[in-house]
Amino acid sequence: AQTVTQSQPEMSVQEAETVTLSCTYDTSESDYYLFWYKQPPSRQMILVIRQEAYKQQNATENRFSVNFQKAAKSFSLKISDSQLGDAAMYFCAYRRAFGKETSGSRLTFGEGTQLTVNP
């Protein structure tokens, strides 16, 4: 079974500064997907960024980028130029590469990191 671990329950950053959230995972599979989701107080999970394991290049979405270290099974999220609206709970998630329709796209989530942005 796959597991996802986020060892930082809480993080804080000053507005306009950079912060990095950590995530490690455990899997025996070679092909999979990794995600970072943001969950504001509204409770809705919002996709921030995704990474395909077969791609060596780290994914980037505007101010958000990842550092994907496949051998180390590490997947950290870097937020640059932090904004007040970035404050939320952040979850790292794992999904198997598609094997069959009956498996669907079920995600395995970590425990989350609460990010506070200070003005």
Place this chain on the structure above:
Amino acid sequence: GAGVSQTPSNKVTEKGKYVELRCDPISGHTALYWYRQSLGQGPEFLIYFQGTGAADDSGLPNDRFFAVRPEGSVSTLKIQRTERGDSAVYLCASSLEWTGELFFGEGSRLTVL
């Protein structure tokens, strides 16, 4: 609607009662998922529907939990004889097809007194 809609937003019930939580996915999305998120934890998978059938219900904790999706659109999660440990946020997500990106609703917060 444009997004995944879940009702009720909040539900308070007494131990032993029966509860239904509803999920209205994005129109045309064939895949639908239920997750349970306990306080301070990440969401945990409960069940996955592809069309009308439950393709994977391995995450349901026990036989008090049941979910249906009779017409391949709206889904209802049913919890019998609720226990205090069932208190959590129940999240629903849908995707266009089984390989697609998941879109989540805002969840239903269930409190069992």
